[in-house]
Amino acid sequence: MASLATFSWISLYLLAVLLAPASAQDPTAGFTAVSLSESNFQLQKPYNMPSSARYSFDGTVRRMWVLSSDEPFSPQSDTKPRTEMRMTGHDYSSGVWQFEGSVYVPSGTSGVSIMQVFGGGETATTLMLHVYNGALRYYNQKPVEDNIYNRWLRVNVIHDVGASRLTVFINGQQKLSEPGRGGNSHYFKFGVYTQREASSRMESRWKNVRILKKN
Template identity: 45%
Template sequence: MCRSSCNNYSTLSISIFFLLLLCVDNSLEVVAYGDPTLGFIPVPLTQANLKLQKPYDIPLDQRYSYEHGIHWLWVYADDKPHEPTSHTQPRTEIRISGLDYNSGVWQFEGYGFVPNGTSGATIAQIHGAAHGATTLILRIYNNGEMRYYSRDLVAENLYDKWFRLNIIHDVDGGTVSVFIDGKKKFHTKDKGPGDLYFKCGVYAAPANISYYMESRWRDIKIYRL
């Protein structure tokens, strides 16, 4: 009688153990492949928060258009910078204005599209840092590779398709994480607090590869914890 009861108890314990393991595995999968905005609070964002930066000597409509909820941004490698006094590379970018931050946990979300041929262009960034001008730069290179600056590979095969980009900046923790289509693809230390803000669009690299650069963006959102 005891042996039968003990065997039943052992079988039940093993079943519960494997069930718990399954639950843990599923939980980890949700963390790794779930919605990175879970637990975050949406920050109100209007067109007034989307400040356009473009070559200073060219009308905006020659480098930017907004149709059917999609921001189209393009620039040429020999364009002027966004201000006459600037010595930076040419850009057509959306600067998230009025939501600068220097502490806490903040998140950028947007759906991006980069056509084949755009190479060497920054398509998203966190501007500002304690050390340097930027905390994060995401560039697109040949074959649709996304890289952290020109170094670490973040994602591949991003040409000619919409992808969801989420960037989480934990200023207090000193880290930045990048998600593509809900999957965490990159994690690194940041460069210290500063006057921080998000940007997206196209910004030529110092040694740019392609002459014409373009990206498209829709459903841009900002979140915070």
């Protein structure tokens, strides 16, 4: 009987280990945050709108929204509507860089990019994170995280330029690893940028945004 009880406990332990979620990692280990001020956050919004019509910042949360019927960010642009932060002062062409931020996407937002690594060879970007019907995706392709509506997620995107590799973590869990798409200069963007099959209104909220560089 004792051996049977021992076997049962071992079986239960192994089952618990198999079902337990993978332990979270710290993607920022070995990186150092660069200094950021408000001057590093450059807002891009519909050119005919005041900033307050599409953006708010309470000192902690940056809230950005756009309508699918809005104008582009400049009269000369033929791109789709956006309200995005273009991170300035830390463009890069080599090394290993990281974007970190916590994002909240309200239900109903769909057909939109919420984060970009700008700069590609034959494409404008080397990575985009899209939202479609509550799922976060690599462009409109591979799933990254399901059921993202109405909850805060910590997003870490690491770009190893030399290895041409991008790695995405959600809440400390590695969710994606993809090759880069070339390009000679890169920078980070976040917010809302209209994509295919967009909802009439799109919004994302961000806090604790940092840029880091590998030591």
